[in-house]
Amino acid sequence: MGHYHHRHDKERLCIRTRKVYDWVTRQIDVPLRSFNGPELEDIFPTSKCPRQGLLCDCIAERGLDPSELTIRCFLSDAQGNRIDPVVDQDALIFQEIVQPQGRQPVNITLPSGDTVTLQKVKALIKGHVVVQIVSGNGVVVCESKPIPFATAQTFILCAPEGTELVGHISFFECDSSLVCTDNFSQLDVSITLCLEVQMEADVKIEVEARLCQPREELAEATLCPTAKFPSQCPEVFPAH
Structure with missing residues (x-):
């Protein structure tokens, strides 16, 4: 059997x-968002719905x-390709709205009664969705162009100068309905999403640790069976 060697001498590392x-x-x-009249016809290209005219007609x-x-709706990129909101975060725009006077300080009273100064941070979230009209047997009758959506949100965060706003979507749901x-x-198109927002910065910290060493490889497994003997009855034999 191999033996593992550990270093017990810790040192300070930066x-x-x-x-x-x-993090909130x-x-x-x-x-x-509601579309009707010419605006409704504009988002459904004639190539996907051949008749030139009203969608309902x-x-x-x-x-x-x-x-x-069935009217279904899904998140897409700017070209209309379906994307996974959790995996394909690059297809969404998430950025801080820079305020002319910088992030404004806000005094917040904590449940303990203490007062803390936080900062007001504004964020812009933009993306696209595609709406499909599907028949009862699963055939896509019409498909829309990518429909843009956007929302601006204000957060009260610990965001001192030098920190960066980072965010991603952890849940996305799009519902749509057609009235004819x-x-x-x-x-009508409605969107609900869960947004995770963090304020981050690169820092250098000192930690006390020990350096890692590679372990010895374990003995190679063998395909040969090991000899097995029947269990004995020591209480009876051998008896002394």
Whole structure:
């Protein structure tokens, strides 16, 4: 059997790491967007819905009942490609809105009664969604162009000068509905997302640690079975 060797002598090390100064999460309901008239026709290109004219007329011409259609909505990039909001964070714009006077200080009273000074940080979140109209048998009848959405949020954070705003989406949900009547057609799109926001900065910290050493390799496993003997009865034999 190999033996592991440990170094017991600790030493002080200076390392550079990313420090999180503050971290919050917030559910954001993006204001409802409604499309009707020319604006509705503009987001559904004729290549995906051949008839030049009203979207609801196009659906009716195919003999489809609007009440039987499924209207689905998903996050996309600027070209309309479906993306995973948790994985493909680069497809979204998340940036701080720089204030002319910088981040304004805000005095906050804690539950303990103590007062702490934090900073007001404004963030801009932008992205796109695509809406698909799907028939009962799963055929995509119409697909929209990428529809942009945006929201601006204000956070009260520990954000001293030199810290950087970092954020990502941990949950995304898009709902849409289409209303088709004889005189009226409208598409409504609502978006809910969970945003994780952190204030970060690179810092150098001193830690007490011991340096790591590579371990010895374990003995190579063998395919040969080891001899196994039947269990004995020491209480009975051998008896002395």
